[in-house]
Amino acid sequence: MKKKLLLLSTSFSLLFSTIGYANPQIPCLKSNAALIVDGQASFLRTYNINGYNYFKLRDIAYLLKDSDAKFSVNWNAQMRCIQIFSNTNAAVAAPTIDTTPNQSAKATPATYSIYIDSKKTSFEAYNIQDNTYFKLRDLGHALSFDIDWNDSTNQIFISTKKENTPISPWEYQQLLGKGMDVDWSKTRAGRNYYNRKTAEDFAKAGISHVRIRIAEDIDDALLEGLDKQIADCLSNGIIPIIAYQADAFKNNPNDKNIKKVVDWWGAVAQRYQDYPYELGFDLLIEATDAVNKQPEKLNELYEKTTAKIRETNPKRMIILSPRMRSDPSYLSELKIPTSHNGYLMAEWHFYASGPSKTNEKKLWTIGTNEEKQLIQNKIDDALKWQKQTGIPTWVGAWMAGNYNDGNDYTIPEQVSFASFVCKALDQADIPYALNSDTKFYNRETNEWYTEMLPLRNTIYTDIP
Incomplete structure (x- = not known):
């Protein structure tokens, strides 16, 4: 039965090696949750930390690149921050489809600065094998796409269809x-x-x-x-x-x-x-x-x-x-x-x-x-x-x-x-x-x- 993933707190990721890590390692397990984007299924490299799923941000950017929720990612070396731009096409490589069995890994809490359309925000993030992973609910809320979770089938659903609604x-x-x-x-x-x-x-x-x-x-x-x-x-x-x-x-x-x-x-x-x-x-x-x-x-x-x-x-x-x-x-x-x-x-x-x-x-x-x-x-x-x-x-x-x-x-x-x-x-x-x-x-x-x-x-x- 579906539940809103805002409650599930599923997560995203981002690949940048310039971010510092200074916290203790946390054990995590690779997850095989399927991600369904506007009806199309993908199996991405996903990790479960404390019961929550974490994805690479660049992988999601690629999957949404032709949708109403497209976004791009930029590393600003001068400001030492990550910039996310909504409504822009992501020039990223296709993600590696991963259906291998569960494997354990170590996650380290990450600290960084991140901007969405010039507005500074923060996400709970982890470094796993030189990649940085983020929660899906934060980005979904910021970029206005809907997320559902099917508990029985272990599937995550993203809907990118957005209406043009008036702004107060x-x-x-x-x-x-x-x-x-x-x-x-x-x-x-x-x-x-x-x-x-x-x-x-x-x-x-x-x-x-x-x-x-x-x-x-x-x-x-x-x-x-x-x-x-x-x-x-x-x-x-x-x-x-x-x-x-x-x-x-x-x-x-x-x-x-x-x-x-x-x-x-x-x-x-x-x-x-x-x-x-x-x-x-x-x-x-x-x-x-x-x-x-x-x-x-x-x-x-x-x-x-x-x-x-x-x-x-x-x-x-x-x-x-x-x-x-x-x-x-x-x-x-x-x-x-x-x-x-x-x-x-x-x-x-x-x-x-x-x-x-x-x-x-x-x-x-x-x-x-x-x-x-x-x-x-x-x-x-x-x-x-x-x-x-x-x-x-x-x-x-x-x-x-x-x-x-x-x-x-x-x-x-x-x-x-x-x-x-x-x-x-x-x-x-x-x-x-x-x-x-x-x-x-x-x-x-x-x-x-x-x-x-x-x-x-x-x-x-x-x-x-």
């Missing part, structure tokens, strides 16, 4: 993690140089979402490029968010330009209505210019645009931002669209063009208490609004250096500033996107700028 705002907030604003669709150079390796490199660097900014009207070429970018993101475990610049509206928020934005989003929403719910719609990149003096027009835009999107996407995440360059101090002016349908977030910015050594509103020199308080005040504004409205927020843009003004911050100074910002946002459980990709990544050569590595590591890893 608070869950979406947690999924966003640490992202980056990207130029992939905003400029001609961005569109021309983008390729799949970019998304792959971003995923490996720990970037969990991207804010794909778009400045132009829709045409076939733009949409075809956007299709590819979104697909590449989803297949590499990156959440894609479309963000529209809407310059005409910001410069002149009249009825004609409001309709232009509504029509733009109506076409985009219709095109992507059947895409996974990870794809989000950020209605306005940043409220600036003339609309700063007409908050009622901004709210009118959000009301009409949300209603239009809901015609085809009733449960997709929509993101609004306040005026004055998305200053969280103005979140309270936002009027919640009547047709938001419960799938709504708010975006806010601070230091979007970096800190300043002279501007008192965004001052950062050596990180004085007063300078740190400026940052904390903005975060507190957002937290207060979240509590009052029940709507989660997200930082859509911040920058560690004032690159647009010549950048008079050294890399160590940027690291100091970024360390405090990241720590403060992490403590508030507010995700964020760094501004922007061209400062860190050479899109012409598909290489990270080495001089920016200390800053990138500070922002996208969990180094103490």
Whole structure:
């Protein structure tokens, strides 16, 4: 009779010899449990430790490589950690089918760091004959595939068929993690140089979402490029968010330009209505210019645009931002669209063009208490609004250096500033996107700028 394997605690494995082991050995016995993946049976080298079955992670990655639960595995030598990327094909060798009789072995508890789609987690793991083995229930929960156990036949069943289910705002907030604003669709150079390796490199660097900014009207070429970018993101475990610049509206928020934005989003929403719910719609990149003096027009835009999107996407995440360059101090002016349908977030910015050594509103020199308080005040504004409205927020843009003004911050100074910002946002459980990709990544050569590595590591890893 079947029982959910979440109770059984069956396990996986991973082959990496770079992990340290310092615990006493535990006796284990090779198991002959059959693994049935979407109806196909395999007999893998499996060990039983204290009544639980343990498998090699790379073996499972191979068996799931053509399924809805496919994933890949990478050893990051620099971070000394294992990285698992969901929705990506695993380039691993076929496992050795093993039906030999039971054999005894020695297992040693393993310690390591492991990330799933840039989020640090931990599994109970053992080293057996130079391979590392993990529990199945942890990975099944993280990668959303179902597991059953048939006690009488000694069979483990994996079902990878997943439905596209809506994501609640608070869950979406947690999924966003640490992202980056990207130029992939905003400029001609961005569109021309983008390729799949970019998304792959971003995923490996720990970037969990991207804010794909778009400045132009829709045409076939733009949409075809956007299709590819979104697909590449989803297949590499990156959440894609479309963000529209809407310059005409910001410069002149009249009825004609409001309709232009509504029509733009109506076409985009219709095109992507059947895409996974990870794809989000950020209605306005940043409220600036003339609309700063007409908050009622901004709210009118959000009301009409949300209603239009809901015609085809009733449960997709929509993101609004306040005026004055998305200053969280103005979140309270936002009027919640009547047709938001419960799938709504708010975006806010601070230091979007970096800190300043002279501007008192965004001052950062050596990180004085007063300078740190400026940052904390903005975060507190957002937290207060979240509590009052029940709507989660997200930082859509911040920058560690004032690159647009010549950048008079050294890399160590940027690291100091970024360390405090990241720590403060992490403590508030507010995700964020760094501004922007061209400062860190050479899109012409598909290489990270080495001089920016200390800053990138500070922002996208969990180094103490």
